[in-house]
Amino acid sequence: ESKDIDYVAEIKRLKKEKNAVILAHYYQEPAIQDLADYVGDSLGLSYKAAETDADVIVFAGVHFMAETAKILNPTKKVILPDLNAGCSLADSCSAEDLATFKKKYPDHIVITYVNTSAEVKAISDLCCTSSNAKKIVDSVPLDQPIIFAPDRNLGAWIQKVTGRDMVLWDGACIVHEAFSMDKLLAVHKEHPKAKIIAHPESEAHLLKIAEYVGSTSGLINYVKENPANEFIVATEVGILHEMQKEVPNKILIPAPAKENNTCACSECAYMKMNTLQKLYSCMKHELPEVHVDEAIQKKALLPIQRMLEIS
Numbered sequence: 001e002s003k004d005i006d007y008v009a010e011i012k013r014l015k016k017e018k019n020a021v022i023l024a025h026y027y028q029e030p031a032i033q034d035l036a037d038y039v040g041d042s043l044g045l046s047y048k049a050a051e052t053d054a055d056v057i058v059f060a061g062v063h064f065m066a067e068t069a070k071i072l073n074p075t076k077k078v079i080l081p082d083l084n085a086g087c088s089l090a091d092s093c094s095a096e097d098l099a100t101f102k103k104k105y106p107d108h109i110v111i112t113y114v115n116t117s118a119e120v121k122a123i124s125d126l127c128c129t130s131s132n133a134k135k136i137v138d139s140v141p142l143d144q145p146i147i148f149a150p151d152r153n154l155g156a157w158i159q160k161v162t163g164r165d166m167v168l169w170d171g172a173c174i175v176h177e178a179f180s181m182d183k184l185l186a187v188h189k190e191h192p193k194a195k196i197i198a199h200p201e202s203e204a205h206l207l208k209i210a211e212y213v214g215s216t217s218g219l220i221n222y223v224k225e226n227p228a229n230e231f232i233v234a235t236e237v238g239i240l241h242e243m244q245k246e247v248p249n250k251i252l253i254p255a256p257a258k259e260n261n262t263c264a265c266s267e268c269a270y271m272k273m274n275t276l277q278k279l280y281s282c283m284k285h286e287l288p289e290v291h292v293d294e295a296i297q298k299k300a301l302l303p304i305q306r307m308l309e310i311s
Ligand code: 13P
Pocket: 040, 041, 042, 043, 115, 129, 130, 131, 173, 199, 201, 214, 215, 216, 217
């Protein structure tokens, strides 16, 4: 594509022309968030996808999010700027491996985090996101044992807040495991009044010192409502764009990452595969499109619908 294209203007024009809706996650680059019709966390994005009357859903996020939108809207066209925008959590849990794992625990029901493939959802009983995980787990009768997959950190945190004993899958998010505790404590020493807040995909030792643990929208709401003026934010750095808009006068410090990380803070390389140019090109050509096998879609819809009903 030519360098002379005004991507912002063209994306706005294509959105109208094609009756498309752009749904973006908080981890997308700021320019993409600013063009979106809705920016939200995984749960909010699922609700928006479920209720949209647009003809084309343009998903500015990662593959499992676009796939969830497609499962909810099988007759609509769902496009994603880059099909390779994956997720280390979704990659950690194949449907084959989960099926084998389930056989070891035949009495357990399976709750999977929404960060999974359609095939994994198709063999799950319930879905959850980080904002409703507690509610979903609490909805299960106490005598019913649970397998929780694939995020071991979110799972361990939910075990702590619900008091439930669950069988955890051993997956993790590469972004939320990249924070350096030493550097974080050093930053906190320089800003002793700052409140540490974290996404539950972070490791237990970080969650232990966090004043608040929550989903991306939970973190934004906390910063808005809490009277403190300074926050150290342990999640993907893209969230700071929307957060700073909400609290223009507060100081927001991204939690520092370990030495060998690609950036000083934590960036999700998958989320950042989407660019303005790719967004424009995908809207122009209505490609690449996200497809889900019909039989899988029907089965994967059930745990998502149950989740949307409970939360
Ligand atoms: P949220 O549901 O909190 O937006 O989290 C999604 C995600 O991928 C976190 O890494």
